[in-house]
Amino acid sequence: MNDADLIARYNYDEFVPEKFGPxxxxxxxxxxxxxxxxxxxxxxxxxxxxxxEIWSQSKYTVVEFGSFT
Amino acid sequence: MNTIAxxxxxxxxxxxxxxxxxxxxxxxxxxxTSMEQKHQFxxxxxxxxxxxxxxxxxVLDGVCHRAYGSMPNMTWVFNRxxxxxxxxxxTDVNSVExxxxxxxxxxxxRRDGQRLAPFHAERLDYREQDREAFxxxxxxxxxxxVTEFKEAFG
Numbered sequence: 001m002n003d004a005d006l007i008a009r010y011n012y013d014e015f016v017p018e019k020f021g022p023x024x025x026x027x028x029x030x031x032x033x034x035x036x037x038x039x040x041x042x043x044x045x046x047x048x049x050x051x052x053e054i055w056s057q058s059k060y061t062v063v064e065f066g067s068f069t
Numbered sequence: 070m071n072t073i074a075x076x077x078x079x080x081x082x083x084x085x086x087x088x089x090x091x092x093x094x095x096x097x098x099x100x101x102t103s104m105e106q107k108h109q110f111x112x113x114x115x116x117x118x119x120x121x122x123x124x125x126x127x128v129l130d131g132v133c134h135r136a137y138g139s140m141p142n143m144t145w146v147f148n149r150x151x152x153x154x155x156x157x158x159x160t161d162v163n164s165v166e167x168x169x170x171x172x173x174x175x176x177x178x179r180r181d182g183q184r185l186a187p188f189h190a191e192r193l194d195y196r197e198q199d200r201e202a203f204x205x206x207x208x209x210x211x212x213x214x215v216t217e218f219k220e221a222f223g
Binding site: 003006007010011012013014015016017020023024025026027028029030031032033034035036037038039040041042043044046049051052054055056057058059060061062063064065066067068069 | 070073074080081082083084085086087088089090091092093094098099100101102108110111112114115117118122123124125126127128129130131132133134135136137138139140141142143144145146147148149150151152153154155156158160165169172176187189203206207209210213214217218220221
């Protein structure tokens, strides 16, 4: 799968099981208790940061993933 | 979730919202095709849903979201070292708050001199299903989102 295919599949254009189903992968997510992967993130002013920068600032950091729905 | 973010902010707990992809793309908020659009939708989400926590985005292919299981509304809690200590495949404020209370109490127990070792526990939590609010969210994205959800789940 090339980058364009991945972007199109991840940002599926209709909510049908064959398109959203493959992304429901919680069972494959990182385990608790082991270092988690870090990623670049951007704030709403498009300033770059990272998950690591964010979680380093607090004893605990709550990260809610979501969208309009 | 905004409420518990404010409630626990002075106890060393940070909270963010990570905007991902539109789980139910519609005519008004369709699937993402550019980062400019993703940023604009995230700003709209802040204003329309009233998210007061800092909002962040990953890249257009959702590499961060995918790495953590790509569920539409999951919540993770990390400690300062980047170790995940809580994860749930759906966001429920009661579940998250119970977890925070537990971890804050762990810190207190350690301060009191208890020697504590981590272990893994699993638990099935329960969330309230607000069908009316959910459908309002779908309608916000557009009629297509409502139709497709009904066709998928009846």
